[in-house]
Amino acid sequence: MTPTTRPSTAGMMPLVPLGSYPTPLHHLPRLSEHLGLEVLAKREDLSGLGLGGNKVRKLRVVLAAARAESATVVLTQGGVQSNHCAATAVAAPMLGMRAELFLHGDPPAVPTGNVLVDGMAGATPHFTGAATHAEVDALVEARAGELRAAGEVPFVIPLGASDPLGVAATVTGVEEVDARLPAGGDTRIVVAAGSLGTLAGLTLGTWVLDRDWSVEGFSVLWAAERARLVLDGLLDAARRRHFPGVAPRPNVELTDEQLGGGYGVPTEQARRAAALALRLEGLLLDGTYTAKAFAGLLEGVRSGRYDGVERIVFWHTGGLGGIFG
Numbered sequence: 554m555t556p557t558t559r560p561s562t563a564g565m566m567p568l569v570p571l572g573s574y575p576t577p578l579h580h581l582p583r584l585s586e587h588l589g590l591e592v593l594a595k596r597e598d599l600s601g602l603g604l605g606g607n608k609v610r611k612l613r614v615v616l617a618a619a620r621a622e623s624a625t626v627v628l629t630q631g632g633v634q635s636n637h638c639a640a641t642a643v644a645a646p647m648l649g650m651r652a653e654l655f656l657h658g659d660p661p662a663v664p665t666g667n668v669l670v671d672g673m674a675g676a677t678p679h680f681t682g683a684a685t686h687a688e689v690d691a692l693v694e695a696r697a698g699e700l701r702a703a704g705e706v707p708f709v710i711p712l713g714a715s716d717p718l719g720v721a722a723t724v725t726g727v728e729e730v731d732a733r734l735p736a737g738g739d740t741r742i743v744v745a746a747g748s749l750g751t752l753a754g755l756t757l758g759t760w761v762l763d764r765d766w767s768v769e770g771f772s773v774l775w776a777a778e779r780a781r782l783v784l785d786g787l788l789d790a791a792r793r794r795h796f797p798g799v800a801p802r803p804n805v806e807l808t809d810e811q812l813g814g815g816y817g818v819p820t821e822q823a824r825r826a827a828a829l830a831l832r833l834e835g836l837l838l839d840g841t842y843t844a845k846a847f848a849g850l851l852e853g854v855r856s857g858r859y860d861g862v863e864r865i866v867f868w869h870t871g872g873l874g875g876i877f878g
């Protein structure tokens with residue numbers, strides 16, 4: 554492949570040097586032969602900070618903002634086995650901040666996977682039982698108020714660091730792929746979508762670089778209608794705030810066809826997809842995120858949805874902690 558030189562957006566946002574970038578872009582030769590279509594993997598799972606995966610790319614920008622505000626403690630939230638919370642738990646103390654995590658559920662009898670990582674990193678967990686997302690938001694705000702009153706400087710990171718800053722931070726991932734691919738050719742990015750910042754950032758990246766690629770997200774958290782509303786809101790806010798001169802394009806698809814029984818509920822298709830990825834390419838996929846997106850990719854090939862697409866870039870977002878959760 555001939556690398557091409559293109560303008561960089563990476564310098565536009567202050568960031569802290571966390572993780573190892575650019576992450577690798579790997580050809581998947583056995584899978585490509587198996588599917589009859591060129592497939593590559595963007596190895597965000599190898600981002601090099603704990604088991605942080607795609608979250609590190611967001612956090613290096615979001616935590617730079619926290620530091621700019623002289624934050625002493627970061628507050629964030631997610632599922633009990635949240636990859637984002639574990640990544641925050643690991644990153645914050647490296648930058649001289651504490652982390653408090655609002656985990657949606659009850660404390661596990663035995664700490665495993667990301668809960669183990671949270672504890673090893675010294676984060677303070679708050680298990681929120683059956684509280685709704687809105688109720689957890691209120692708990693976080695209340696705790697931030699308490700901390701402020703005690704003289705601390707709290708910085709709140711939303712679910713999945715999916716706010717305009719986290720979305721804009723993800724644009725650099727598209728830039729890295731673009732620098733490695735030959736110009737032209739119909740490229741499709743396939744990714745798991747939770748809080749939707751990653752999907753929004755990848756889409757925004759194709760707009761910023763003016764690439765005629767398509768982006769496809771498989772929702773693993775919300776039904777399609779709600780997910781679409783969140784996605785459109787994030788895209789609009791991040792574009793206006795960080796890239797106001799960039800024109801939107803209708804090149805993103807979002808489906809819930811791999812959601813199955815809901816967030817974290819395994820599906821048979823995802824289990825089979827993960828086994829195929831491991832046996833053909835040595836890729837470890839988790840049942841909550843990446844295996845569901847990969848199952849969607851396989852179904853897309855089978856159904857002819859990618860006819861005319863020259864290559865697929867599977868965005869391997871990580872999720873390794875969750876496998877052992």
Ligand SMILES: Cc1ncc(COP(=O)(O)O)c(C=O)c1O
Nearest residue numbers: 636713747748749750751870872
């Ligand atoms: C492994 C993994 N993949 C994908 C995602 C989805 O990213 P986002 O929340 O930005 O949609 C997450 C985070 O929730 C994740 O942990």
